[in-house]
Amino acid sequence: MFHLxxxxxxxxxxxxxxxxxxxxxxQIGLSGIVRTEKTNQPIENCHVYINEHLGTVTDENGEFKLxxxxxxxxxxxxxxxxxxxxxxxxxxxxxxKGTIVLEQAIIxxxxxxxxxxxxxxxxxxxxxxxxxxxxxxxxxxxxAILSELEELKPYFEELINxxxxxxxxx
Numbered sequence: 001m002f003h004l005x006x007x008x009x010x011x012x013x014x015x016x017x018x019x020x021x022x023x024x025x026x027q028i029g030l031s032g033i034v035r036t037e038k039t040n041q042p043i044e045n046c047h048v049y050i051n052e053h054l055g056t057v058t059d060e061n062g063e064f065k066l067x068x069x070x071x072x073x074x075x076x077x078x079x080x081x082x083x084x085x086x087x088x089x090x091x092x093x094x095x096x097k098g099t100i101v102l103e104q105a106i107i108x109x110x111x112x113x114x115x116x117x118x119x120x121x122x123x124x125x126x127x128x129x130x131x132x133x134x135x136x137x138x139x140x141x142x143x144a145i146l147s148e149l150e151e152l153k154p155y156f157e158e159l160i161n162x163x164x165x166x167x168x169x170x
Contacts, residue, residue, distance in 0.1 A: 031063070049066075051076075115155070
């Protein structure tokens with residue numbers, strides 16, 4: 001009986017050893033360091049990715065290690081970070097443990113104007129009128145609120161015009 005179990009276990013082990021490579025897939029590993037063009041300092045938290053699905057992030061020393069299936073070997077390796085131009089290279093052309101140098105990107109932003117919210121301003125003024133007018137007649141409160149609305153009218157008109165402009169640009 002012992003001999004039969006030994007033969008069965010040995011057969012199963014040999015079959016497993018022969019079949020196992022069919023379920024394994026080859027993987028490729030790339031590693032490197034990302035630095036700035038001007039100062040040659042390492043860049044932390046750069047996005048290093050292939051096909052937007054597989055990726056990693058550089059550590060505090062600008063170093064990365066990316067392991068991916070062999071089927072992506074002809075894909076582009078992208079390295080990006082805010083404030084820098086995105087770097088792209090074919091994975092086949094990238095030298096393992098190589099240095100990637102990112103060039104700073106100048107981003108021009110449109111003018112940003114910060115204004116107070118007229119609704120918040122109106123609510124604060126109405127709250128103040130009500131809290132200071134406990135002994136006043138209702139007509140006084142009514143006209144005081146209308147007066148505040150009239151005073152804030154330019155802010156509301158500007159808000160409406162801005163919303164109309166932005167809705168046409170979408």
